[in-house]
Each structure stands twice: as C-alpha cells, then as structure tokens.
Amino acid sequence: MSEQIIEKIETLEKKRDREKKEKEHVKTSVVLKVFRANRSAGENPHFDSIEVPVQRWTTVLDALLHAKQYKDSSIGIRYSCRMASCGSCGMKINGIPRLACYTKVSELEGSTITVEPLANFPHLRDLVTDFTQFFAHHKEMKPYVRNDDSDMKQTDSLTEYVQSPEDLDRFLQFSYCIKCGLCYSACPTVATDTKFPGPQALSQAYRYFSDNRDTATKERMDIVDDKHGIWRCHFAGSCSSVCPKGVDPALGIQLLRGHLLGFSRNEKKIAEKQERLKRD
Amino acid sequence: MKIHYVTGLGALFVVAVHIMMRLIMPYELSLEYENVIANYHNIPYVILLESILVLIAIHGFNGLRVILLELRQSKAWEDGVTILTIAAMMGIVAYGTRTIIIANGLGFE
Amino acid sequence: MEKLSDRNNREGIKGWLNPSRYGWERVSYWLQRLTGVGLLAYFVAHIFETSSLTQGPDAWAAMLELTQTPLGHLILLLVIGMSTFHSVNGIRLIFTQGGKGLGNPGRPDYPYDAVSLNYRQKSGIWIALILAGVAMLYGASVLFGGE
Numbered sequence: 001m002s003e004q005i006i007e008k009i010e011t012l013e014k015k016r017d018r019e020k021k022e023k024e025h026v027k028t029s030v031v032l033k034v035f036r037a038n039r040s041a042g043e044n045p046h047f048d049s050i051e052v053p054v055q056r057w058t059t060v061l062d063a064l065l066h067a068k069q070y071k072d073s074s075i076g077i078r079y080s081c082r083m084a085s086c087g088s089c090g091m092k093i094n095g096i097p098r099l100a101c102y103t104k105v106s107e108l109e110g111s112t113i114t115v116e117p118l119a120n121f122p123h124l125r126d127l128v129t130d131f132t133q134f135f136a137h138h139k140e141m142k143p144y145v146r147n148d149d150s151d152m153k154q155t156d157s158l159t160e161y162v163q164s165p166e167d168l169d170r171f172l173q174f175s176y177c178i179k180c181g182l183c184y185s186a187c188p189t190v191a192t193d194t195k196f197p198g199p200q201a202l203s204q205a206y207r208y209f210s211d212n213r214d215t216a217t218k219e220r221m222d223i224v225d226d227k228h229g230i231w232r233c234h235f236a237g238s239c240s241s242v243c244p245k246g247v248d249p250a251l252g253i254q255l256l257r258g259h260l261l262g263f264s265r266n267e268k269k270i271a272e273k274q275e276r277l278k279r280d
Numbered sequence: 281m282k283i284h285y286v287t288g289l290g291a292l293f294v295v296a297v298h299i300m301m302r303l304i305m306p307y308e309l310s311l312e313y314e315n316v317i318a319n320y321h322n323i324p325y326v327i328l329l330e331s332i333l334v335l336i337a338i339h340g341f342n343g344l345r346v347i348l349l350e351l352r353q354s355k356a357w358e359d360g361v362t363i364l365t366i367a368a369m370m371g372i373v374a375y376g377t378r379t380i381i382i383a384n385g386l387g388f389e
Numbered sequence: 390m391e392k393l394s395d396r397n398n399r400e401g402i403k404g405w406l407n408p409s410r411y412g413w414e415r416v417s418y419w420l421q422r423l424t425g426v427g428l429l430a431y432f433v434a435h436i437f438e439t440s441s442l443t444q445g446p447d448a449w450a451a452m453l454e455l456t457q458t459p460l461g462h463l464i465l466l467l468v469i470g471m472s473t474f475h476s477v478n479g480i481r482l483i484f485t486q487g488g489k490g491l492g493n494p495g496r497p498d499y500p501y502d503a504v505s506l507n508y509r510q511k512s513g514i515w516i517a518l519i520l521a522g523v524a525m526l527y528g529a530s531v532l533f534g535g536e
C-alpha cells in the first residue's frame with residue numbers, strides 16, 4: 001500500500017519536475033551578470049552586466065561566448081568540447097553548479113542570468129577556477145585497474161579479462177564521470193573540509209573497487225577509511241542532484257561504505273571463491 | 281563512525297524506555313521527588329539510566345567532534361577538538377553517575 | 390595582498406546551510422545536524438537539572454519550579470520534536486549510509502535522475518517530519534493537557 005503511495009507521489013513529482021524543466025522561458029535577450037576579478041592582480045570581485053541576444057537553443061556558454069566575442073573580450077572562461085564531455089565549463093549558474101554548455105538559457109527563469117565561478121575551488125580569474133587539489137584527490141584514489149595476477153611482461157600468458165554485462169553494469173555509470181567538479185562544488189562537507197576527497201574521488205574509488213578486474217580491494221578500502229575519508233559523507237545528496245552525467249556519486253559512496261561497514265557482500269570475493277571451488 | 285551508528289541505535293532503545301517511564305503514570309506524578317528517588321533504588325532502572333548516560337554522551341559528543349573536525353583542518357585544531365570532546369564526554373558521564381550514586385543512597389523522607 | 394582563504398574560495402559554514410536549493414536530502418542533512426546539536430545541549434542541561442536531586446526534596450522542587458513552566462514545557466516540546474525527527478531519520482540514515490535502499494547502479498540515460506535520490510529516501514525524510522509533528526502534538530496534550 002505505502003509502496004504504491006510512494007510510487008504515485010514519485011510519478012507526480014517527476015512529471016512536475018519534467019514539465020518545469022521542459023517549460024521554455026522564451027526570450028530574445030538576456031542580461032548576463034558575470035562575476036569578474038583577476039585574483040593574481042589583486043582585484044576585488046564585481047559583477048558586469050552584459051546584454052546578449054539569445055535564441056531557443058542558446059546555451060549559457062553560447063551566450064557567454066557571444067558576450068566575449070562582441071561585447072567584452074576580456075571575460076575569462078574555460079571550455080572546450082561544448083557538448084558536456086570535457087568537464088571544463090562548470091560554473092555556478094543562478095547559484096547552482098552547472099555546466100554552461102549543458103544549460104540552455106530557455107530553461108532558466110527570468111531575464112537575468114548570474115554566472116559565478118564554482119565554489120570550493122580556488123578562484124583564479126572571472127569564471128575560471130583552479131582544479132589542482134580536486135585532481136590530486138582523484139589521483140589519491142589510484143584511479144586505474146590494478147591486477148596483481150597479471151604480468152604484463154610475460155606476454156605469452158596474457159589472456160583477456162572476461163566481463164559479463166552484469167559485471168560491467170556494476171561500475172559503468174561511475175566511469176562516465178567527466179571530472180567537471182560540480183559535485184565537489186555542491187558538497188557541504190567539501191565546503192569546510194579541505195582534506196575530504198569529495199564525491200568525485202570517492203565515487204571513483206568505488207568505480208575501481210567494484211570492477212571485477214581489479215584486485216586492490218583491501219588497499220582501496222584502506223585509502224578511504226580515514227578520519228577525513230568516506231565517513232565525512234552524510235548523504236546530503238547534493239552531488240548527485242547536480243551531476244550532469246548521471247554518475248550519482250552519492251550512490252557509489254554509500255555502496256562503498258556498505259562494504260566497509262560489512263553490510264554488503266563482496267561479489268568479487270564470492271566469485272573468486274566459486275572459481276576456486278570449480279578448480280578444486 | 282561505526283561507534284556512532286551503534287550508540288545511536290542503543291540510545292534509541294534506552295531513551296524509549298526512559299520516556300515510557302514518564303508516561304505509565306500521570307506525567308506530573310512521575311516527577312514527584314519520592315517517585316523519582318524510588319526509581320533510583322530500582323536496580324534495573326539504574327542500569328538503564330547509566331547506559332543512557334554513557335551511550336548518549338558518546339553519541340552526542342562524537343557527533344559534535346565530527347562537526348568540528350569538518351570545520352578546520354590543522355593538527356592543533358583536530359587534536360584539541362578530540363581531547364576537548366572526550367573530556368566533556370567523560371565529565372558528563374562522571375557528573376551524571378555522581379547523581380545516580382548519591383540518589384541511590386538517599387532514603388525516603 | 391590576497392588572503393589564502395580568499396583564493397581557496399570554499400563556501401564555509403554557509404555551504405552547510407543550503408544557500409541554494411539542492412533538495413530534501415540536503416534539508417535532512419542539516420536538520421539532522423541541528424537536532425543533534427540541540428539534543429546534545431538538552432542532554433547536558435538535563436544532567437544538570439536532575440543533579441539537583443542530590444540536594445534533597447527542596448532543591449528538586451525549586452528546579453521543577455524553574456523548568457515546569459510554560460516556557461520549560463515549550464522547550465520540552467521542541468526536544469520531543471527534535472528527538473523524534475533525529476531518531477527516525479537517524480535509522481533511515483544508518484541503512485542509507487550502509488548502501489541499503491538506494492537502488493542499483495545501471496546505465497544512465499537522459500535526464501539522468503539519480504537513483505540514490507529516490508522516493509523511498511525522500512518519503513523517509515517526510516515520515517520523520519510527520520512523526521515529529523505527531524509526537525509534538527501528543528507531547529503538547531500531555532504537557533499542556535491540564536488535569
């Protein structure tokens with residue numbers, strides 16, 4: 001009974017959400033309120049208002065590039081792919097971390113769009129932030145498959161790793177991360193804790209942890225089992241609500257913590273055991 | 281953090297019993313001196329009170345420690361926070377235990 | 390000279406308090422914090438309150454006079470609400486943070502709704518809020534019920 005009520009609420013809310021998202025706020029021009037400051041020159045931040053013409057399909061990045069091209073060429077932005085693949089153009093748009101190239105002007109209410117640099121990243125200039133620490137946290141997780149059983153030098157004994165679609169599904173969504181840092185910017189723990197790896201890094205730890213080609217299970221657990229590690233996540237869910245690629249970092253973090261708490265079985269270990277039983 | 285989950289669940293159980301005790305008789309009556317002192321003579325109830333004291337002190341001050349740890353990350357701050365919250369935890373447990381022991385020794389007048 | 394903290398550009402405590410809308414899970418996060426700290430304050434005060442027992446019936450009566458007032462009852466009512474929310478939501482969080490009730494990873498598809506932000510989780514938060522309200526009503530009937 002209650003399940004049905006929950007489902008009903010869910011469909012209703014999702015429908016409302018989708019309608020809100022799909023509702024076009026038609027406009028022919030917007031005012032971009034752009035956060036400006038060159039930190040290394042010691043400038044104090046201020047906002048520049050720039051009016052740009054827009055069309056139905058204009059993204060915030062398009063609008064910014066228009067402003068840069070025709071109004072003020074000194075605006076600092078970082079972008080590359082313009083298609084939500086490279087993860088360069090993350091910024092706070094109307095207060096929420098989003099990809100500029102993935103946010104259409106027509107989905108935003110009002111005729112003023114405020115763009116600011118991502119919070120929780122050191123600010124460099126205008127909309128550009130420094131990702132050094134963010135990437136360092138990612139690297140701490142040793143983000144590559146490690147397999148002690150394989151010996152790359154003995155090429156004649158190399159075999160391919162067999163993975164079933166189910167094995168793949170276990171980590172696939174986490175591997176879609178483009179390191180855009182939106183989750184890192186939304187996370188309340190990252191907002192104060194400089195040692196916390198953040199949702200991106202922790203969900204990558206789970207991505208390799210749950211990959212059945214990877215054998216560094218124990219080591220991965222040890223990396224995140226730290227005073228400022230995975231325990232500093234309190235499931236505020238904000239990372240997953242801003243992630244533009246459906247990575248759902250909060251899910252990865254909780255699943256990984258389930259293993260640390262001993263709530264969850266380790267499929268890899270079970271598979272290994274079955275393998276051994278077969279062999280014996 | 282495991283300790284936080286365990287003490288949280290433990291606290292839930294003992295606090296539920298503790299509140300029930302306020303409600304099995306009229307609320308005002310349950311607070312009368314004689315009745316309260318009588319509680320402290322009831323050994324199972326004393327054990328309950330002591331476990332509430334310990335569980336909630338651990339859970340609460342560990343929670344505070346977590347909040348403060350996330351606030352600032354220097355060695356001095358982290359060590360200070362840990363020492364202070366553990367000291368406060370022990371202080372509260374000691375003070376509460378003192379009440380329980382003395383009240384247990386008090387007679388009815 | 391720029392300050393280091395300035396360059397770092399972290400949101401600070403302001404970031405805990407949900408300056409922009411991130412959804413129910415964020416509300417749950419800071420309510421759990423707020424009620425946790427509130428309950429801790431009450432707990433300490435409560436230990437102090439009951440310690441007056443050791444000074445005999447008069448001290449106890451004096452303390453009751455101080456606390457069993459409309460204001461005291463109002464605070465107690467708040468504590469009832471806070472503890473109900475904190476406990477119910479706390480139980481949900483223990484499961485959630487252990488990876489239970491979140492759903493399974495799959496193949497993300499547009500519009501990329503995160504499975505972990507599902508309605509079982511959200512309704513858990515709502516139930517905690519509703520139960521806190523009910524507990525406060527019941528508490529009010531006991532505390533202010535007269536007799």
Ligand code: HEM
Binds near residue numbers: 472
């Ligand atoms: C009665 C049952 C209780 C349960 C099941 C419970 C459970 C929890 C849980 C699951 C958390 C969240 C930890 C996290 O987000 O990682 C928490 C936090 C906390 N609790 Fe409790 N708790 C209970 C009672 C109490 C009481 C009575 C106090 C007051 C002394 C208290 C004080 C705190 C504090 C200060 C926090 C820290 C908040 C934070 O880290 O965000 N809790 N509790």
Ligand code: SF4
Binds near residue numbers: 181183203245246
């Ligand atoms: S998890 Fe999502 S929001 Fe976070 S860095 Fe990866 S793609 Fe961006």
Ligand code: FES
Binds near residue numbers: 084089
């Ligand atoms: S420009 Fe590449 S993600 Fe936006």
